Amino acid sequence: MSESTTIQLPPVPPDGGSPEPPPHRRWIRVALITALAVLLVAAPLALYLLLNGEDSGGSGGGGPVPSEVPSASAVPSGQPSATTGVPAPDGRISPDVLRNATIDVPAWPTDNLTGLSGRVAFHNGQVLIPPDSRFPFERHMVIGAVTYGDLDRDGATETVVQISAVIQGGGVQLVALDRNRAGAIVTMGTVVAATGAIRDIDGAAGRVTGDGVVEARVADFQRCCGDETPQTWQKRGYTWDGSRFRQTTGPVSFPPNPSVTETGFDAGELVFGPAVDGVRHGTLTVTVRHVRGTRPHHLVLLFEPAPGIERDGSSWPPVQVAPNGHLTVELPTPATGASATYTFAFRRPATATDDEFGLDLRGATAGGVLLSESNPWDGQHRVTVRTTD
Structure with missing residues (x-):
């Protein structure tokens, strides 16, 4: 399936609700960081997913270059056999299944808020991440928007899902998934993640073209919590090369943002x-x-x-x-x-x-x-x- 419509998937809090995360941006809050586990009283996770789709700014120019984010090791479905003609497994994974699936999540870029990686079991679309040495406060990983297309050009459909690690904003990555011949969910790799100059990804604007390019809308700044800082949004395309996703279309850099x-x-x-x-x-x-x-x-x-x-x-x-x-x-x-x-x-x-x-x-x-x-x-x-x- 190509040029498919993205399925918007807001998170459902487990057990009817989740702790409300505290404000945690970079100014006038550092002395309070160790007390954040007690002071979890700010806006809910739904605020982040709502703000993640905000539109502002324009786009620049450029041509195909390698992706800014290395992908995780791929485990895609097999190609149809040249002798038996057995079709590749169907990698379309429904939103309902994803919300309660165990997914092999690729590593998170270290220059952003990080989530769990490796085998992660989601419940009702999210996972609570306990405090750690780098981020001494609770945060959540959530399943976001989903879209579909034939990413590896094997004649079968694969799945692209937005996964976020958030507490009033945070890390975002688009992850490509498939199924193996046993029907298990396997991870192809990260399509694109918020790292370096890319600071936000509008998962709801993603789509897969007829030739298997994952088109993503990326920004140079992530708004949160009433922030009105100007953003520059661009459409960039990423293609599976057999082992990882690389950027093949769209701008390769952002114009200067004076703010x-x-x-x-x-x-x-x-x-x-x-x-x-x-x-x-x-x-x-x-x-x-x-x-x-x-x-x-x-x-x-x-x-x-x-x-x-x-x-x-x-x-x-x-x-x-x-x-x-x-x-x-x-x-x-x-x-x-x-x-x-x-x-x-x-x-x-x-x-x-x-x-x-x-x-x-x-x-x-x-x-x-x-x-x-x-x-x-x-x-x-x-x-x-x-x-x-």
Whole structure:
């Protein structure tokens, strides 16, 4: 079957409902990240799937190039036998079956919110993902829109399904599925995933052409939670080459978006030394960088220390101190792809034990307007605080 209509498949919460996830974008929230498991009180998952289809912007130009995302190892259906003429298995998998199927989910790109990979059993269209070392909060994987077509040109139909890992936005990938001759669901691979410059995929706009090209609508920014950042949407096509999907049609890059950037940073530990006159002193090293997108006029680094932790010494750049003790400094933007390292001094009472310390980075215009981060899931840090005697 070719040029088929996409089936829109909103998730059904298990047992009649699911925890409402907390807001989790990249600004003014890092110090609270470890408490998110308790504070799951924000919008439901349905908000994400609704917003995932928003339309804005235009498209650029370009030609066929390899896909930006390597596909998982393929296990497609067999070709019809040249001698027996036995047809290939029917790989059309209904939405109802997919919602409660066990699917071999390909690995998720690491530059986005990640979900479970490998053999994943879905129940009513979703799976709860427990907190882990990188994302210490619960999130969900959900089955989204489904479309069909002959992807490997064996005369039989295969299935393309949108799978998302979300908590007010997150990771998205289109995954191609088939059946083997025993009737079991097998995974061909990832068609396209939100990674690099691609930050969102409109699964409801996908289709398979008569020659087996999976056409997907992709964007340079993922809106969530009332955000009105301009998006650029493009139609790109992906073709199965026998082992993976590669981009063969459509633009290969996005035009500059003046509202969007991607920054990043790394932070060491904040180590306080022995007590001197009832006070401990320590330093924190932070390395900042500009990854892609619009180059900010300057960077804004936000410190969210626990009460009692204060800036120390006279070597700080100009700093703004909020009533809650949070500190904000402006730093020059390194060249794209380059980095700059800074060391900041702190002190706290020798008797203090609270060690919460959040850190975040944003790019800003010359007028101080904060730019939207194309990847809000990268660069969220809770700094480790420890004491030595």
